[in-house]
Amino acid sequence: MVMGKRELTCDVAVLGGGPGGIPAALAAARHGASVILCERNGYLGGNAATGLPLLGYLSQGGRQIIGGIAQEFIDDLMASGDSFGHECCPLHNSVTLVHPDRFRLLALKKCLEAGVRLLFHTEVTGAVVKDGRLEKAIVTGKGDQVEISAKVFIDATGDGDLAYIAGAQYEKGSAIDHMLQPPTLLFSVTGFNKEKLMDFLEAHPENMKQIDTVSVGEGYNTKLWRSTDTYVFVGMKAYLDQIRKKTDCPILRENIIIINSTIPGKVFLNIVRIPNCDCSDIESLSDAEVKAQLQVEGIFKILREYFPGFENAVLDSISPAIGVRETRRFCGIEKVTVDQALAGYKPENTIALAGYKIDIHSGKWEGTLLQEVVEPYGIPLGSLISADLDGLLFSGRCISVDHETLGSMRVMPTCMAIGQGAGTLAACAARQGISPKDVNYREVVGILLKDKAILR
Numbered sequence: 001m002v003m004g005k006r007e008l009t010c011d012v013a014v015l016g017g018g019p020g021g022i023p024a025a026l027a028a029a030r031h032g033a034s035v036i037l038c039e040r041n042g043y044l045g046g047n048a049a050t051g052l053p054l055l056g057y058l059s060q061g062g063r064q065i066i067g068g069i070a071q072e073f074i075d076d077l078m079a080s081g082d083s084f085g086h087e088c089c090p091l092h093n094s095v096t097l098v099h100p101d102r103f104r105l106l107a108l109k110k111c112l113e114a115g116v117r118l119l120f121h122t123e124v125t126g127a128v129v130k131d132g133r134l135e136k137a138i139v140t141g142k143g144d145q146v147e148i149s150a151k152v153f154i155d156a157t158g159d160g161d162l163a164y165i166a167g168a169q170y171e172k173g174s175a176i177d178h179m180l181q182p183p184t185l186l187f188s189v190t191g192f193n194k195e196k197l198m199d200f201l202e203a204h205p206e207n208m209k210q211i212d213t214v215s216v217g218e219g220y221n222t223k224l225w226r227s228t229d230t231y232v233f234v235g236m237k238a239y240l241d242q243i244r245k246k247t248d249c250p251i252l253r254e255n256i257i258i259i260n261s262t263i264p265g266k267v268f269l270n271i272v273r274i275p276n277c278d279c280s281d282i283e284s285l286s287d288a289e290v291k292a293q294l295q296v297e298g299i300f301k302i303l304r305e306y307f308p309g310f311e312n313a314v315l316d317s318i319s320p321a322i323g324v325r326e327t328r329r330f331c332g333i334e335k336v337t338v339d340q341a342l343a344g345y346k347p348e349n350t351i352a353l354a355g356y357k358i359d360i361h362s363g364k365w366e367g368t369l370l371q372e373v374v375e376p377y378g379i380p381l382g383s384l385i386s387a388d389l390d391g392l393l394f395s396g397r398c399i400s401v402d403h404e405t406l407g408s409m410r411v412m413p414t415c416m417a418i419g420q421g422a423g424t425l426a427a428c429a430a431r432q433g434i435s436p437k438d439v440n441y442r443e444v445v446g447i448l449l450k451d452k453a454i455l456r
């Protein structure tokens with residue numbers, strides 16, 4: 001049986017339309033490149049279109065460290081009433097809520113305005129490599145194949161599917177036990193009564209203490225959560241321990257995370273946890289989806305029965321697919337290590353800053369390791385450039401970092417800033433007809449600064 005085949009050509013091909021891919025496509029197109037963006041869903045956004053909060057626009061000290069296209073999104077969403085902007089948070093550095101569907105529509109409009117050619121419902125399924133250069137990405141949709149030839153490819157699929165198929169080297173998991181962070185299926189409820197939960201917490205303050213590995217500092221308490229709509233609540237460990245003694249509890253983590261939204265009365269819940277799986281393995285991924293969907297039912301029941309504030313909650317939505325925190329990290333010509341991150345090292349070729357805490361959810365069961373990043377560190381251009389395939393760049397969470405640094409740089413604002421760097425580099429390489437690794441980093445840094453990126 002022969003599949004239908006067609007061929008497309010562009011300067012820059014971006015695979016994956018999430019936080020790492022959207023700014024990459026926009027930056028490349030705005031700097032004159034012809035761009036094709038392939039996305040396996042029928043919409044843009046990736047995890048930014050699920051209801052998750054955008055964490056880490058501000059550093060631990062409250063300084064804004066993400067600008068450029070990532071900030072442009074928030075400015076536009078604030079103007080339409082679909083974000084309340086950045087709010088300092090003692091636990092998360094900063095919380096920025098966005099209306100998930102508005103984010104997705106905004107991404108679509110911006111891509112159309114910039115002239116990005118969108119190819120939805122296409123999944124990367126092949127690659128053509130010749131003499132060490134990635135020449136084509138093959139995507140498949142509706143049973144047909146599209147062969148895309150480009151001067152530069154940007155893999156922003158999260159798992160690095162194009163790079164994997166093309167044979168680029170990668171690492172996976174912790175160097176100690178090879179564990180990967182667990183995935184979570186996000187869901188939302190309406191009818192949550194925040195004040196009732198706050199009253200309960202004030203009567204039982206032991207439930208506010210949620211993580212032992214980091215000093216959250218003053219101010220992460222009911223006063224904060226009562227005072228703002230821009231909050232992410234993490235807690236209820238002591239209460240959960242009690243419930244486990246009383247009944248079968250399907251919650252496989254030490255606390256619950258309640259994410260407020262810009263939609264009145266609606267909260268998103270980050271509570272599902274699927275331990276011991278590898279979401280870059282198709283059988284493990286499928287198994288995780290099954291377990292996660294079944295967990296939602298049980299968790300919702302427990303919340304309604306036992307948790308103050310959820311008595312009248314109504315199940316509103318379940319994310320279309322499980323959210324994957326960690327899989328492949330590809331080898332770049334440079335790699336960011338945890339020592340560099342903790343030292344706040346900013347090399348001259350920094351194309352984005354990262355300042356979110358090292359936040360590693362246990363892949364086994366309970367536990368979340370949190371470590372402060374006091375001074376923001378730099379993401380160097382070289383960590384986006386494949387060490388072994390010419391013409392291949394990485395964006396988003398699959399760039400060249402170690403497991404611990406991934407725990408920090410994986411947050412969406414940082415992925416967006418990295419995306420802008422990747423797209424800018426790709427446009428420079430395409431315009432000059434040279435390999436991305438031969439582009440002078442000063443040129444990329446200069447363009448990024450003009451485009452309002454924050455690099456120091």
Ligand SMILES: Cc1cc2nc3c(=O)[nH]c(=O)nc-3n(C[C@H](O)[C@H](O)[C@H](O)COP(=O)(O)OP(=O)(O)OC[C@H]3O[C@@H](n4cnc5c(N)ncnc54)[C@H](O)[C@@H]3O)c2cc1C
Pocket residue numbers: 015016017018019020021038039040041044045046047048052053054055056122123124156157158159161162183184185270322323324325395396397398410411412413415
């Ligand atoms: C449960 C969970 C909670 C999190 N909490 C937060 C949080 O509170 N705040 C925060 O800022 N960050 C959070 N993160 C981290 C953050 O969401 C991700 O690290 C970030 O979205 C990574 O961006 P990305 O563009 O690399 O990947 P993604 O957001 O996953 O986007 C990848 C895109 O590529 C597409 N794609 C994938 N494979 C293919 C393929 N083969 N072919 C074509 N298209 C493909 C996908 O459909 C998707 O649109 C969380 C992550 C998870 C999973």
